[in-house]
Amino acid sequence: MSFNASLRLAVAFGILVVLNYTLRPLLAWRTPVDFLIIALLLAAVRVRPGAAAVIGCLMGLAADSMTPESLGWGALAMTAVAFGASWLKPVFFADNLLLNGLFFFLGKWCYDLLFTIGQQRTHGAELVMQALVWSPLSAAVTALAGVVLLVLLRPLLETSPA
Amino acid sequence: MARNARSGSRLDTVLFAVCGAFSLVFAGVLPGNLREAFAAGLRRTVVAPLVSLQRRAELSRSAFLTHDQVTAQRDSAAIRTLSVIALESENERLRKLLGLGAQLRWGFIPAEAIHSADARGHANAEEYTIALTAGSNVGVQPFSPVVAPEGLAGMVQTVDPTMSLAITWANPDFRVSAMTADGSAFGIVQAHLGSGPNRPERYLLEMRGVPFRSTLQPGTLVVSSGYGGVYPEGVPVGTILGEIKTSETWARTYLVRPAVSPPKLSSVMIIQPQRAKAGVKNVWTSAVAADSATRRVVAAGDSAARAAAMAEVAARRAALDSSPARADSARRASAAVAPRPSGAATPPGASTSAPAAPRPAAPSPPRAADTTARPAATPRADSAPPRTPPAVAPRDTTRAAIPVVTP
Numbered sequence: 001m002s003f004n005a006s007l008r009l010a011v012a013f014g015i016l017v018v019l020n021y022t023l024r025p026l027l028a029w030r031t032p033v034d035f036l037i038i039a040l041l042l043a044a045v046r047v048r049p050g051a052a053a054v055i056g057c058l059m060g061l062a063a064d065s066m067t068p069e070s071l072g073w074g075a076l077a078m079t080a081v082a083f084g085a086s087w088l089k090p091v092f093f094a095d096n097l098l099l100n101g102l103f104f105f106l107g108k109w110c111y112d113l114l115f116t117i118g119q120q121r122t123h124g125a126e127l128v129m130q131a132l133v134w135s136p137l138s139a140a141v142t143a144l145a146g147v148v149l150l151v152l153l154r155p156l157l158e159t160s161p162a
Numbered sequence: 163m164a165r166n167a168r169s170g171s172r173l174d175t176v177l178f179a180v181c182g183a184f185s186l187v188f189a190g191v192l193p194g195n196l197r198e199a200f201a202a203g204l205r206r207t208v209v210a211p212l213v214s215l216q217r218r219a220e221l222s223r224s225a226f227l228t229h230d231q232v233t234a235q236r237d238s239a240a241i242r243t244l245s246v247i248a249l250e251s252e253n254e255r256l257r258k259l260l261g262l263g264a265q266l267r268w269g270f271i272p273a274e275a276i277h278s279a280d281a282r283g284h285a286n287a288e289e290y291t292i293a294l295t296a297g298s299n300v301g302v303q304p305f306s307p308v309v310a311p312e313g314l315a316g317m318v319q320t321v322d323p324t325m326s327l328a329i330t331w332a333n334p335d336f337r338v339s340a341m342t343a344d345g346s347a348f349g350i351v352q353a354h355l356g357s358g359p360n361r362p363e364r365y366l367l368e369m370r371g372v373p374f375r376s377t378l379q380p381g382t383l384v385v386s387s388g389y390g391g392v393y394p395e396g397v398p399v400g401t402i403l404g405e406i407k408t409s410e411t412w413a414r415t416y417l418v419r420p421a422v423s424p425p426k427l428s429s430v431m432i433i434q435p436q437r438a439k440a441g442v443k444n445v446w447t448s449a450v451a452a453d454s455a456t457r458r459v460v461a462a463g464d465s466a467a468r469a470a471a472m473a474e475v476a477a478r479r480a481a482l483d484s485s486p487a488r489a490d491s492a493r494r495a496s497a498a499v500a501p502r503p504s505g506a507a508t509p510p511g512a513s514t515s516a517p518a519a520p521r522p523a524a525p526s527p528p529r530a531a532d533t534t535a536r537p538a539a540t541p542r543a544d545s546a547p548p549r550t551p552p553a554v555a556p557r558d559t560t561r562a563a564i565p566v567v568t569p
Contacts, residue, residue, distance in 0.1 A: 021212045025219035048170065050177030057181035061188070065204035066213070071197045072189025079181040083174075118189065 009046055012156045013039045016149070031138040033145040034108055036063055040078060041085050041107045041146070042157065049086035056082030070119045077114035081107050097147050104146035108139035258311035259429045265445040269437020271296050273326075275315075275427040290333040292316070292424065296432060297324040305392050307433045313398030313421030313446070314338065314386060315430055326432075330424040331367060331399075340369060340399050341387040347376035348387055351399050351418060367400050367418040370410070378402045378416055385446070394433065396443040 016039035024032050040059055044052035060075025067074075085107055112135035116122060122130050150157070188197060205213055263270065273296035296302050298321045306318040308328045316330040329336055332353050340351040354368040369384060382402040388395025400418040408415045433442065 017212070018215065021215040022219045025216050026223050028223060048174055050170075050174035053174070053178040053181045057185055060185065062204060062209050062212070064188075065201040065209050066216075068198045068201035070189075071201050072185050072187070072192075076182060076185035076189055079178065079185055083178045083181075086174075 005046075008156045009043060012153050013043055015153070016042070029141070031134060031141050034111075034138065034142045035145070035149075036078075037081070037108045037111055037142060038104060038146040038149060040082050041104060042150075044082040044085040045089040047086065049083050052082040052086035053079045056080070070115070070121075073115055073118040076118060077111045080114055081111045084110070097150065100150055101143045101147045105136075105139045105143035108142040109135055112138065255311075255428060259431070262309070262311045262431055262445070266431065266433070266437065266442065269434045269440065271300055271302055271432040271434065273302075273430055273432055275430050277425070277427075291319070291327055291329050292427060294318070294326045294328055294430065294432065295324075297322045297326050299323045301434060302326045302432055303435055306435060307393050307397065307438055308430050309397055309433060310422045310427060310430050313400070314393065315422045315424070315427055317392060318432060328432075330427070331420055331422070332365070332424050338393050338399060339387045339389040340384045342378060342402075343383040343385055347372050347378055349413075349416070351384065354417060365420070365423075366403065367420050368406065369402070369416040369418050370408075370413070372414040372416060374412060374414055376414065378405075378414075380404050384418055388441070392438070394438040394440075394442045396441070396446050398446050 016035045020035035020039075024035060027033070036059060040052075040056055043055055047055070056078035057075050060078035061071070063078070064071040064074040085103070088103075113131055116127065116130055116135070188200070192200070259272070263272065273294040276293040276295065294302070294308070302318060302321050304318055304321050307314065308316045308318060308330075314331065316328045316333070316336065318326050318328045320327040331338070331351075334353055334355065336353055338351050339348070341348045349369040349372040351367050351369045354366040369378075372378065380402055384399045384402060386393040386395060386397040386399055398421040400420040403417040403419050406415050406417050
């Protein structure tokens, strides 16, 4: 990846991180849009799996610092999601919005599942409810927002012909 | 090429394993205090700008959400402020009434004025008559003066057991013998019927029959003169506005602004005939200045003034208790103010079943204990006797008699 592409990716990444800490609290939906996952997935498909894992780990730690009781679980989940997304980029890195939407959906759902199960704060029916209702809903909203953002940020994220 | 790919893949796997292990260390191995310290360090350094952004966003959201609530609260506060103004007005009115009751001391019946309405249900602007919520059951008698804290309001005309009807000064049949506060000029005050389609002067009084030699200045206070046997002397009637021209060339007629506005009447006092005979000069005083008189009346209803009066009464009671010779008079005074079934504040010795003429003055001199058992400034409270209950109303016999108008 060229320097120019890296810079544009960094800008887009920064925008999404800022959106996560501004727009998300403003909206305060029951099923929030996870801009961090969108940013992570967009970055992960553009770097090697090892770098994606490092990015995911650092992002997870930063996000977990807001909730110290679950520190580490978010980092672990993001590491896994970023590594997996980077491995699967030949599958999803097509210029297809539906596929990208599915990519965001799966990434967010996997993250929520890993985080919820690893944190071990919910059990039984509540865990099932979280895993099968709220997490998919949040993943769907995130996927929708990801697709919209992908369209909006296309000039910033498209790879220049080398 | 393949070796590079394999080494790269191996490196990725190693990095993933390291990151995973690193995360697991934080998640499960580190003790809580260390995790908290690490998270706090992140929040204070790397994540600090993001934390600030999130806090501002949450503040913005809460401000947005509470905007409607704040608006509703502000509206509620405005409505409450309006009701506070009304309450203040009512408080002032009741305070004045309390003051009037405290000044009258006895021989009055408090009542609420119920304004009559026309056929369409609108309040009668003319206010010729008002209904009073006190009747013969509590001692109201026909031809009793009706007063308000500001002055004369009218006279009871018809009495039922539970209510009575009174004419106000606006009634064309109303007449009161009046004089200036300094007693320099006398006349008859009646409703000014006015002229013209709208009759704007309808809500004024006129003082007729003032001797031609008496020139009254605008602002001069007019009070009842006490002649006629109905209205006691010294009740404010109004203030002179100016002279009006009439066909009577031997006397002057003056326009008078009434002291009391009938539409604003709500709580009044009905003065019993024996109290009217005893005189009420000390209530509104000589009324040289109506404002000061009103202030005195209001001050009598003030709770602070009442507390001071009670303290003074307690001191007097203590002095009386120390003197055996005065104990008997104190007992008599206490017996005189025992609760009565009537709603009227009656003079000592006056029977409630037969509110006839008051007894002659008690043989003993005015006692300090007379005021001890009386709850001060309570209009309906049983009142202590006046210092010198007169058998007849005091009159200034030196004055020339003027036509007496019998209602």
